[in-house]
Amino acid sequence: MDNVFSDVDCSSCDYSFTGTDDEDSRASSPAHEHALLQQPQQQEHEQPQKKKQRRGPRARPDGAVHVAKKNRRLKANDRERNRMHNLNGALDALRSVLPALPDDTKLTKIETLRFAHNYIWALSETIRIHDRARGASPPSPGSDARSWSSSACSSASSPPYSVSEPGSPEAPEDYGFVQADVVYSYHPNFLPYDSY
């Protein structure tokens, strides 16, 4: 719930100003100089002998333009950071509604997505089987999650899996949950990663 940013520890925030830059790192804004210029990549590949050549004496634009450019970049970095934090928050929220693994290990991002996918599918299967058992009554109108499961999975086919990736399951049994009633006894040792 409130662990939305739990995995965003600030261990990675201890930016050390490396002072290297391809462009120019001197235009650091005091507001977030902590987020600034973690540009190790440029430094990393800087050849000791061959100094990285600028494109010419005019490669560096005049100060004002350059500073404006730099500021835009910094703002973009900030937004991007925020965006990723939001994404991680959503991922955490997703983790919080998934059954917890016994060893309390935190699912990785990809595992979370796969697990959620499997879990939704399994729950949908449960509902479908339950509905069928109650007299083959069609899914109630307006049913949301069921709609796709009853249409796309009308014959217990695999859930719609838009993210095609190598080894992505084609058959339901590849999803870790073979029978829908298995959901009731959700297997605590289910390792989503292994299914792929």
Place this chain on the structure above:
DNA sequence: TAGGCCATCTGGTCCT
């Protein structure tokens, strides 16, 4: 120490 996972930066592209 290699490999996996992650956060961040960055430049490109698309959209409003």
Place this chain on the structure above:
DNA sequence: AGGACCAGATGGCCTA
């Protein structure tokens, strides 16, 4: 023009 989104690159941390 500026923001959102995306993918590649990079370096840090952790674990087998």
